[in-house]
Amino acid sequence: METYLFYILAVVTVIGTILAITEKHPVHAIVYLVTSFFSLATIFYLLAAPLVAMFEVIIYAGAVMVLFMFVIMMLDLGRSDEARRPELKQWILPIILAGIILTSIGTIATGYAAAPHASGSLTIRDFAETLFRKYGVAVELVSMQLLFAVVGALYLGRKAKS
Amino acid sequence: MIVPLAHVLVLAAVLFGLGLVCTLVWRSNVIMLLIGIEIMLNAAMLVFVGGSNHWGVADGQVFALIIMAMTSAEVSLALALVVYLHRRKNTVNVDEFRELKD
């Protein structure tokens, strides 16, 4: 049952992503993407990562995508006359390049058959312990980074006004 | 483990590829370009989560979470830059920004 769900969700995710990247209208694209992210979050959940799944929904589908939406609205990029889908020939090279990477990784991955590590299910506690005990510095690092994202954004914003 | 790790990896590879295509194709729109990168990062997160599930350790999930935080920082800075540039040139087409060249 869960296995089937995984494949269904996988298909949804891929289709959502494809729709998102081919959609000429940014707002619509983001909506497709949010859909895709939702199903991805579900996959995370299925893969025993509920916390990541939740953050995926909250941060990605929620905050980040909304941030995008805000910017699109703010800059008034949603007008359909401005939105133009790239011409067909522009797709060729990217698809070839991405195709090479995809097939390479894909073929390598399908040949992968390491035995799963025998372990119990991961609890939130495990997660928290790992996060704050083992990777405490990482948290600090990322928090500094967030701080400087603010600093940078403010700097850009401030100077632009003056 | 509900599915073989390989399937997760294939899904991630497909997402990664799609993200890459998005990034490369949508040069006329920096927003879409950033979205492409987000898709690629999501693919990476999927691999982490899959790996974490496969090995039964939480490191991967932590990494995924941190990626999320990091990418939101990155996106916010990038979008600030986009806004800033849009104010100056009234466009988000990155190819319009080509004063720096030979």
Next chain:
Amino acid sequence: MKLYLELIILLPLLGGIVNLLLGGRLLPRRLTELLACAVIWGSFAATLGAAASYTAPVTVELGSWLAAFDFKAPFTLYLDPLSLSLCLMITFVCGLIHIYAVGYMKDDPSFVRFFALLNLFVAAMLVLILAENLPLLYLGWEGVGFCSYALIGFWYRKPENATAGRKAFIVTRIGDIGLGIAIVWMFQLFGSVSITKLNSMGYLMPIGVITALGLLMLLAAMGKSAQVPLMVWLPDAMAGPTPVSAQIHAATMVTAGVYLLMRMFPLIGVSPTVTAAIAITGALTAFYGATCALVQRDLKRILAYSTISQIGYMMLGVGAGAITASTFHLLEHAFFKALLFLGAGCVITAMHHEQDIFRMGGLRRTIPGTFWPFLAGAVCLAGVPLTGGFFSKDGILGAVWLKGGGFYGTLYFVGLITAFITAVYAIRMVLIVFAGEVPLNHSLSKGEGKPLPRIMEWSLIPLAVLGVFGGLLNLPEYLGSGVLNSFLSQPGSHEGMLPHATELLLQGVAAVVAVAGISTAWFRYGGDRRQQRLALESAPARGISAFLMEGWRVDALYDFMFVRPYKWLSSILWQWVDEGCIDDTLDRTAALFGRFGHWIGARGDGRVSRSLIGMAAGAALMIGWLAWVML
């Protein structure tokens, strides 16, 4: 003996150096001239001293020069009869010429340079003569070449003069290639460059090698002694002041080639090919020079061609193995040719630097002090019996006859014909210059003849005496023993002796030929016929006479064959090959790199998308490759 030999060389050398450094500024003119002459006469005195104390060939080492491992060429002098007699001749003749030059150059402001070079020349010539090893000989050889170059172009303002000097230097040096190669080859073969040693080691080598060495040395001699085909420089060398022509281009330097062959004859004379080549070169040159001299209008050019011709005789003599006869002719020629040149110098000075004989005439009366010595010289040249020239030339012809055979027989006849022509042109010259009347348009005719410095005419006299009576030095056997002959003949020399009767017969033939030549000249140019001939010949030369006038057009031929291609190729090589090909290829390669780089740089056209695609491409290549090889 060492002291004498040192003095012989060092005196002129020091004289030259002192004059060069101090002359003109610190030394007054008189002192410069005095010094220049004094050193030569001092050198002559030293030579006399050496001659007086001479008993047997000596080798004197003065100091080291080139010495690296087994190669040794010290400053070693070698005095033997040959070098001694040449030394005597050189110092004496050059001494006279120096004295003459004092008068000749009395108005020239550059006298310091002149005398310094003249002295240096003598020094170099003496080194050449006395050198015991070949590199030292080469030192003198090139030294005289340089002095000759500088002196021919002495009046450097005229391009012709400078060019003539250059030509002389270069053409003689072409011959030097032969000498150089011969030296290093002999060093390789024998491990020595000492002349005395080499001469005694000839038997060690196969005849082919000796032949090759001999031919190389012949090449050197051709250059230095103006033999066919390298004779083209000598006529032009007359551009120098007349004392220079007398000293260098008649008496001494030009005979250096002959001297070299004589010196090395014990080695190279073994090869019949070499002697034949020498002989044929000599005969051909003698004939060539004489024919050319026949039609020249320039007084000094006549003498120049005559010199070529006479040296040809010497070569012929060497080729016939008659070293003594050759030496004799060399000495005799030095006397009378120096005399002729100096006389010509007097004539030219008197004529206000007019050299065209067709504009001369009647000088017999104007400058009798020159006329008589000049006539003596001409008679010697013409080979009038009983003069020195007669005996010396005859010695050579006799030696050739002695060799016998078809080849040498032919050469004998060539020599005879040449003797005839020689007589013709010698007398022609005298008749045209001195007989008849002074041309009307000339300043001399108005009684404005330039007074000749006494010193010039005086210095002719000893030469005239030596020229005419020089035959006494080496009288034929039947008239008593030749001083020179016994002096020069070396143990083991293979010079044969003609039977007296044959010799007398041959001399009779020669005398007849000489007289015939003189008569021919007389019939053409004597008395009243002179004016007619002059009128006839002053027209631009045509046909055969033009051909002879221009020295068989060899100059033009060489110009076409060598000089022009050399110049042309030189600029072709420079502009097309060096700058056009090599350099330009590199420049273009560099530019190509630059353009390619520019193209690469232009790939980044400022678009971010390019950058992203580049990254993706890189990643795709790497990952794709990894997947490809691993699966």
Next chain:
Amino acid sequence: MTTADLWVAFPLILLAVGALLTLLLGAVTRDDTAATIIGVAVTLGAACWLLQTPPAPLAPTLGLSAARLPRLFGVFFALLAAGVLGLSSGYNRERGISGEEYPATVLFATFGMLALASATNLLTLFLGLEAMSFGFYILVAIDLKRATSGETGLKYLLPGALSTAFLAFGIALLYCASGTLSLQEAVPLSVTSGRPDLIALAGWGCLLAGIAFKLSLAPTHLWTPDVYQGAPAPVVAFLSGGSKAGAILLLLMLLPATADATLLRVPLWGLALLSMLVGNLAALRQNRVRRLMAYSSIAQMGYVVVALLSGKSGGYQAAAFYALAYGVISLAAFGAISVIEREGVGETLDDYRGLGRTKPFASGVLALAMFALAGIPPTAGFTGKFLIFASAVRSGEIVLAIVGILLAALSVFYYLRVVVTLYCKNSDTAESSQPSIPEYLVLLIASAAIILFGLWPDSLILLLSDLLQ
């Protein structure tokens, strides 16, 4: 967390606190001299700290180590940052870049570099690298008076984000292959039953693509000239010296841990060759000094990859040496450029005409840097190149060595062009003022270091070979 852990983390804490303090100070005063002073003090303090404390192998709870190699690079990063701050004060004043953000961001980037240096797991490593890059995203765009600053930022940020994605994906694959993020265990390309671990290999592919961007290796190099051209000169010095050294350090931490790096030979080989070719050739006819330097840096990184490629035979220490040497040289070069540009000199070579006379000090330093980059003895650049080619020859990469050395000879041309322009052409500008004291100091120290590393590299080489055993 123990006291020992604290000691290990102390430089990081110092830098973070310094950065925050600087930001706070901005609220109090608009004068950024104080901020600069704090920045220099903090960086120097961190450097001193790193030099003073004994090496500690691990601080397990923090995932940090204070081993000797990280400490060496840490000192280097800290000193470089101090130098950059010293250079920036004058430059920024002239260019009107004011505010506490600049020094704070420099400190933040340094913080990232130190974290990267002392990381023991891939997460910290990744985040250190990202923090460093993030600092640079801001720094390259910080000169808002310049019309192109936003563009510069964008041009660095977008490819940077893409490379981050590659890095993340690569690390994820490595993680999948090994199940751990520990540096020692995650990266080995273990070969089991004759086949290498394929997933790890794919991960390495992605990782290399991401790092290639940081090192600006061709073909991921296209951002380099634009960013070098658009960013403030001290920032370029930092970027060129620091971020590249950081990326090299990253590879130095990863590559030796792979049991068998020969699998990566061909990709590295290609990257090296392409970078040397592209960098050197494109620089040949470049007329803007900064772009020229950018292409030069591409080429130089190509040489470093040559060294990394021949790692086991002395290549790692050659690469480490070159990273440090190149950092110092960049500092000198861009320091000199910043001093020159500060006084209104344009950015093309023509504008540099005859500066040897009007700005003797800065020109002298720039010329020295050029000679060092060209690999002329006795400079650090020469010693570095020597080590690199020695290791390449030793490991049998003859083709690469010959191509590299020929291209190095070719590169002399464009380095000389700069020198020629400085000294051999007549200028029309009048004599101008001397550099300020901090600039003077920084440039002097950097020049001295270039020469010293060239003449007496012994101790450094010894240290590095010791560390990388």
Next chain:
Amino acid sequence: MIPVPFLTLLLFLPLAGSLLLLAMTRRESLARITALTIALAETLLACSAWFCQGSTTPQAAPPGFFLFLDRPWIETLGIRYTLGMDGISLLLVILTAFVTTIALLVSWRSIKERVALHFLLILAMESGIIGVFLSLDLFLFYLFWELMLIPMFFLIGIWGHDRNIYSAVKFFLYTMIGSLLMLLAIIGIYLIHGQQSGVYSFGLSELIGTNFSTATGLWLYGAFLLAFAVKFPLVPLHTWLPDAHTDAPTAGSVILAGLLLKTGAYGLIRFGYPLFPEAARTLTPLLIGLAVAGILYASWIAFAQKDMKRLVAYSSVGHMGFVALGIGAWTPVALSGSLLQMINHGLTTTALFAMVGMLDEQAHTRQIEDYGGLWSKIPIYSAFFVLFAMASAGLPGLNNFVGEFLILTGSFKVAQLATVLAFIGVILPLVYTVRLIQEVLFQEERRPLSMTDLSLREILILTFLALADIVIGMHPAPLLEVLKVPVALLTGGAP
């Protein structure tokens, strides 16, 4: 026995002097005098080394070296600070000191801008060149090899004429390409030796005797040969030389021709042949072929030149061809000749370039066609000019002849045909030299140029050179004696 740091002092005195000059950029006359003092002191020092010859051999010195210094430097790489002086180095170092002094004097007045810098660079270059001649460690050698290029680059670039930058860059690039490949070869031999013996060292005496496979030896030697051939320069790698000479200031030309070209020959003698005897023997026909080609080709081209400096430059190529021929022959006599010829060429060409520079200084043109009839205007100058031109053309009695003759004598054994061709090459210099003399000194003046004859300083310079020319030409024995031991050791014979 001189205390040990003598060689170091000899090596670094000029460099120290140039650093001293750095402080005098604003006081020109002081800078001049300081520079000259340093150069003279260096000359004195170099000459004093002459008297060390007889002294006992220092410990650990390779045979033939009477001064030797060996200190550790970069120990991790086996790089040592090894200096040594044998007869070859001695002569070349003295030549270096001498020519540098001349170069300083030549540019005494002609340099008007940035005087201190000019002199500083000359002194720095002196150190570099002396370093090349003294180093016995390949790394050290390479270091100085490169080091001497930089000052020359600046000399040409800053004070040069016309296309100075093009020429300076060309000069630098040419030499760099060669020398970087040599660096690779140095690394190669270092590694091969290290693998064979386990001792990683750059010391020449250690590396001699390293075994190579034939192919490896050829490749390594080829790289060395290339570097040296560029410096020589051998045809067809010579095209940098005419440009560099033409556009260099007088002092630059003097040092370039007088000293830098010698380093190539020196390198081949000191390193090329001893390190790779087998490969060198294999490639000897190539070397000799190029040498002879250079002699003929360059001399031929020199004839067509319109620019005096270019003419002398091409003549340099030709003359260095003789040196190469002698080295290629590698017999004791030829090698002695080559070494002697290096000194001779240094002196003669130095003089010629200095003289052309003197003309240029006054008339501001180097075109032959602008001159003419100088003899009547400036006779002292002309006399010197003729002397040096003749020396250059190989007139016996002057120095060049001695060298050339020994070379030809020595090489005839080995390469008959080449020697014969080289003999033909002997007359070609005469052809262009007499043309030069004729067109410049003789004939009528072609452009009214007001010339003044040599100043006392110039007479002094030229007299020294002329004396050196004549003395060597007439009495080369002392020099040949000095060369005897090292040459014998190199060619494998007993000294």
